[in-house]
Amino acid sequence: MDKVVKIVLAGPRGKMGREAIQMIEKTDQFQLVAVIDRINNGRKLSDLIPEVKTDCQVYTDANECYKETEPDCLLELSVAEAAYEHAIAAIRYGVRPVIGATGLSHGQLTDLEREANSRNIGCIVAPNFAIGAILMMKFAQLAAKHFSDVEIIELHHDEKRDAPSGTALKTAEMIQTVRQERRQGHPEEKEKLHGVRGGDYSGMKIHSVRLPGLVAHQQVMFGSVGETFTIRHDSYNRTSFMAGVKKSLETVIHIDTFVYGLENILE
Ligand SMILES: NC(=O)C1=CN([C@@H]2O[C@H](COP(=O)(O)OP(=O)(O)OC[C@H]3O[C@@H](n4cnc5c(N)ncnc54)[C@H](OP(=O)(O)O)[C@@H]3O)[C@@H](O)[C@H]2O)C=CC1
Numbered sequence: 001m002d003k004v005v006k007i008v009l010a011g012p013r014g015k016m017g018r019e020a021i022q023m024i025e026k027t028d029q030f031q032l033v034a035v036i037d038r039i040n041n042g043r044k045l046s047d048l049i050p051e052v053k054t055d056c057q058v059y060t061d062a063n064e065c066y067k068e069t070e071p072d073c074l075l076e077l078s079v080a081e082a083a084y085e086h087a088i089a090a091i092r093y094g095v096r097p098v099i100g101a102t103g104l105s106h107g108q109l110t111d112l113e114r115e116a117n118s119r120n121i122g123c124i125v126a127p128n129f130a131i132g133a134i135l136m137m138k139f140a141q142l143a144a145k146h147f148s149d150v151e152i153i154e155l156h157h158d159e160k161r162d163a164p165s166g167t168a169l170k171t172a173e174m175i176q177t178v179r180q181e182r183r184q185g186h187p188e189e190k191e192k193l194h195g196v197r198g199g200d201y202s203g204m205k206i207h208s209v210r211l212p213g214l215v216a217h218q219q220v221m222f223g224s225v226g227e228t229f230t231i232r233h234d235s236y237n238r239t240s241f242m243a244g245v246k247k248s249l250e251t252v253i254h255i256d257t258f259v260y261g262l263e264n265i266l267e
């Protein structure tokens, strides 16, 4: 039988945190040993979420949590700033982070990469855990070899804090590796309403839509003479992310480097 993977989860009261707790409870090989919340220090997880099947302690201090519970992995599903602090501390304790929280800066990602690689500690940053979203990004990267005009439209629920989404940024980064940098649209184009043409990433435009009713969706639209080509992915619920979370937790305990994007660990 595989060794049990001891997991600390950050962000247990959140939408993703709650979904992840259910997935961990259903997975024999996984054990939730503690949670990190920004409040509720010293309480039990069941005080926060009465329906949990396996109880554990709530910590607000990540260092104290790692020292007392000696986990294998940190599953980070809180917010960017906290995720960075929790993950840096984790690596220093030899705890392997799987980071789903988005909105980390380029500098923060570089720090994590340096800390993990210098200590040979596996660390996975996954802007999107949904398998379909990974395929959308890969296919967009492939299409960009043939279509250099592209716009990314990401659509999310209105409780999302970061814009553009981590997925949109990752998609743009992947496209950038194959696309010659160039400004799109008319050279004399003028915005009559500020921001109406979207955010600019190396000449590509990114548009962020926020509406109640949405979960997580993205459309990558390419255009050329007489044709357009659209790749779209939709997550209709947060269970769609759990196969990727599971795969990341299973993988991170066997690797000793920093990995940015699930496309790098899926066969
Ligand atoms: N990679 C992927 O596939 C996916 C990534 N995400 C990302 O995951 C993150 C969580 O998303 P979601 O669950 O929808 O968001 P929620 O807002 O529902 O949950 C975030 C939770 O984090 C908590 N939190 C804030 N600060 C801290 C802290 N210092 N320590 C511990 N917990 C803290 C919040 O508490 P409080 O409300 O009290 O502030 C809240 O309970 C976001 O960054 C989102 O972008 C989301 C879906 C998929």
Ligand SMILES: O=C(O)C1=N[C@H](C(=O)O)C[C@H](O)C1
Residues within 6 Å of the ligand: 102, 127, 128, 129, 156, 160, 161, 164, 165, 166, 167, 168, 215, 216, 217
């Ligand atoms: O906040 C969300 O909901 C999501 N965040 C991630 C992102 O920023 O790309 C992944 C997914 O889109 C859902």
